Amino acid sequence: MVIIESTELNHLLEGLISRGYLLVGPTVRSGAIVYDEIRSAEDLPRGVGDEQLPARYSLRRRDDAMFFGYGVGPVSWKKFLYPPRLTMFRATKAGKGFTITPGETEPRPRTAFVGVRPCELNGIIMQDKVFLGGPYVDGAYKKARDNAFIVAVNCTESGANCFCASMGTGPGVTKGFDIALTEVLQGKRHYFTAEAGTSLGKEVLGALSTREATDPEAKAGLDAVARAGTSQVKRMDVRDLPQLLNDNFENPRWDDVAKRCLACTNCTMVCPTCFCSTVEDSTDLTGTHAERTRKWDSCFTMDFTKVAGGNIRPSTRARYRQWLTHKLSNWMNQFGTLGCVGCGRCITWCPSGIDLTAEVDAIRGNGVHA
Amino acid sequence: MPLKKPKVAVFKFASCDGCQLSLLDAEDELLLVAGAVDIANFPEASRRVVSGPYDIGLVEGSITTPHDVERVREIRKQCRVLIAIGACATAGGIQALRNWKDVKEFTRTVYASPEYISTLDRSMPVGSYVHVDFELRGCPINKAQLLEVLNAYLNKRKPTIPTNSVCMECKLRGSVCVMVAQAIPCLGPATQAGCGAICPTFDRGCYGCFGPMENPNTSALAAQFEGLGLSRHDIMLSFRKFNAYADAFRKESDAHE
Ligand code: SF4
Ligand code: SF4
Numbered sequence: 001m002v003i004i005e006s007t008e009l010n011h012l013l014e015g016l017i018s019r020g021y022l023l024v025g026p027t028v029r030s031g032a033i034v035y036d037e038i039r040s041a042e043d044l045p046r047g048v049g050d051e052q053l054p055a056r057y058s059l060r061r062r063d064d065a066m067f068f069g070y071g072v073g074p075v076s077w078k079k080f081l082y083p084p085r086l087t088m089f090r091a092t093k094a095g096k097g098f099t100i101t102p103g104e105t106e107p108r109p110r111t112a113f114v115g116v117r118p119c120e121l122n123g124i125i126m127q128d129k130v131f132l133g134g135p136y137v138d139g140a141y142k143k144a145r146d147n148a149f150i151v152a153v154n155c156t157e158s159g160a161n162c163f164c165a166s167m168g169t170g171p172g173v174t175k176g177f178d179i180a181l182t183e184v185l186q187g188k189r190h191y192f193t194a195e196a197g198t199s200l201g202k203e204v205l206g207a208l209s210t211r212e213a214t215d216p217e218a219k220a221g222l223d224a225v226a227r228a229g230t231s232q233v234k235r236m237d238v239r240d241l242p243q244l245l246n247d248n249f250e251n252p253r254w255d256d257v258a259k260r261c262l263a264c265t266n267c268t269m270v271c272p273t274c275f276c277s278t279v280e281d282s283t284d285l286t287g288t289h290a291e292r293t294r295k296w297d298s299c300f301t302m303d304f305t306k307v308a309g310g311n312i313r314p315s316t317r318a319r320y321r322q323w324l325t326h327k328l329s330n331w332m333n334q335f336g337t338l339g340c341v342g343c344g345r346c347i348t349w350c351p352s353g354i355d356l357t358a359e360v361d362a363i364r365g366n367g368v369h370a
Numbered sequence: 371m372p373l374k375k376p377k378v379a380v381f382k383f384a385s386c387d388g389c390q391l392s393l394l395d396a397e398d399e400l401l402l403v404a405g406a407v408d409i410a411n412f413p414e415a416s417r418r419v420v421s422g423p424y425d426i427g428l429v430e431g432s433i434t435t436p437h438d439v440e441r442v443r444e445i446r447k448q449c450r451v452l453i454a455i456g457a458c459a460t461a462g463g464i465q466a467l468r469n470w471k472d473v474k475e476f477t478r479t480v481y482a483s484p485e486y487i488s489t490l491d492r493s494m495p496v497g498s499y500v501h502v503d504f505e506l507r508g509c510p511i512n513k514a515q516l517l518e519v520l521n522a523y524l525n526k527r528k529p530t531i532p533t534n535s536v537c538m539e540c541k542l543r544g545s546v547c548v549m550v551a552q553a554i555p556c557l558g559p560a561t562q563a564g565c566g567a568i569c570p571t572f573d574r575g576c577y578g579c580f581g582p583m584e585n586p587n588t589s590a591l592a593a594q595f596e597g598l599g600l601s602r603h604d605i606m607l608s609f610r611k612f613n614a615y616a617d618a619f620r621k622e623s624d625a626h627e
Binding site: 302 | 543546590
């Protein structure tokens with residue numbers, strides 16, 4: 001473990017830029033911290049924190065100069081790996097048939113993700129299973145993923161909607177990063193402990209003027225991360241969760257949540273693990289060119305479950321139940337883990353303030369138990 | 371490409387012409403459209419009138435007079451495919467605000483000789499009088515969506531016009547939710563997509579121009595508005611706008627009278 005002084009953070013970013021990486025990271029826009037292109041440490045939300053509650057998000061000025069003193073915002077990294085819209089191919093009429101050209105002709109830039117939180121890194125690892133696991137690999141995802149360099153940042157504070165500790169996905173990273181940082185601010189001492197997770201990460205760190213962390217320096221970082229975990233107020237009770245939901249398909253709580261759910265799709269859009277998409281075909285007026293586009297979709301839209309003969313989930317009750325049951329039960333059968341990393345985004349960005357941990361508690365409270 | 375170009379006619383009822391203008395505003399594509407279809411009747415663009423029957427009729431505006439009723443029935447007979455365009459033609463428009471009032475009282479107040487005014491008590495969508503093949507929402511409609519509908523017709527495919535919420539458009543384009551981050555009441559969660567989430571992207575709440583989405587939960591949204599400090603009256607007004615008479619919005623506004 002090495003030390004990067006806070007004043008040297010920009011050298012790390014410059015090092016990545018000089019290796020040809022496009023930087024994406026946290027920055028303030030429209031009253032929130034979003035992930036977007038950044039050019040230097042100047043663009044980071046230094047001294048900015050946030051407050052999150054169900055359906056409420058606000059930024060606040062911190063009384064210190066932390067670079068990463070905020071919780072996850074509305075944008076997740078999936079937008080860079082699994083873009084909201086992707087042209088899959090183009091077709092042009094040629095004689096009786098079509099000639100097909102690939103949709104993405106530009107090479108994807110090598111991208112460094114700066115400030116990936118532990119829950120988010122686990123979200124990426126889950127999406128890796130979805131898009132790269134099994135016999136069919138998503139080519140576009142693979143390209144983006146192979147080109148990504150991950151600078152993870154451990155959490156030293158938890159927000160009111162965070163529940164990674166109970167999901168086992170945070171607040172410290174254990175795998176999947178190129179470099180992992182922990183930001184430590186004690187009085188006037190402001191530094192990062194840094195650890196490489198890959199040989200490339202080691203190389204990038206090695207090119208900086210760092211030094212080995214002393215024991216107290218390393219311990220200060222570890223303690224801060226541990227405190228973020230123990231101070232976390234929200235938790236998901238995961239005991240037998242897949243079975244609990246399977247046994248409670250007709251629980252009255254689904255009617256209750258359906259009264260509050262807007263079927264607006266926000267929860268699925270902001271979720272770092274949700275991966276559903278739809279495919280849209282378009283033509284030009286003359287019918288000589290056609291294009292196929294993949295677009296994020298959601299289990300909350302009607303089209304999602306429209307099949308010949310009708311709609312298999314016509315009610316919001318059925319839709320919410322599908323979403324929660326997929327995330328916290330069927331995902332296990334499909335991918336061997338739960339589909340939630342405890343980031344709390346769906347709680348903050350649900351305009352109705354529906355909290356999945358509270359829904360699970362309610363079902364556990366009045367439900368059928370095996 | 372069809373051998374004979376389909377004949378398209380545009381008709382206007384009670385409306386502001388904004389939807390027709392959306393078609394004119396499709397500058398880059400307009401020539402292509404003109405190449406692909408025969409624009410037989412389009413008063414905003416040309417005085418040329420070719421008599422029916424027509425392959426496609428685009429109807430803008432709401433039905434507000436007995437004469438409108440006769441005319442729209444005649445138009446229906448003349449058009450193989452009838453498409454209602456805009457909030458007026460699909461929900462009665464902003465002028466449907468009069469549906470809550472006594473229209474006779476208005477005519478008495480406004481006109482010197484109210485006996486010459488022949489009007490219905492309610493401003494209604496085209497679909498409440500004749501069969502409509504497709505309703506294209508919006509106040510005004512989105513020109514890209516109008517082109518998509520024409521395009522789909524020409525290429526004999528289903529138009530891709532999503533009926534989900536505006537929220538999805540915000541999220542697809544990366545706009546931050548104004549209701550959550552800025553406590554601004556927004557109709558987006560109950561409103562059909564189509565505009566590309568223009569207002570929330572510019573820090574305004576959605577005004578509901580595209581009418582209720584596919585399965586709107588307006589009462590849950592109203593409860594959130596209440597939490598944001600809106601009075602009963604303000605909640606009523608927020609649902610009573612350009613699509614005031616669309617079923618879900620009408621009921622929700624009535625619930626807060
Ligand atoms: S379900 Fe909610 S808390 Fe869990 S990963 Fe998705 S957005 Fe985060
Ligand atoms: S749970 Fe919340 S965010 Fe998700 S669809 Fe329902 S209202 Fe929208």
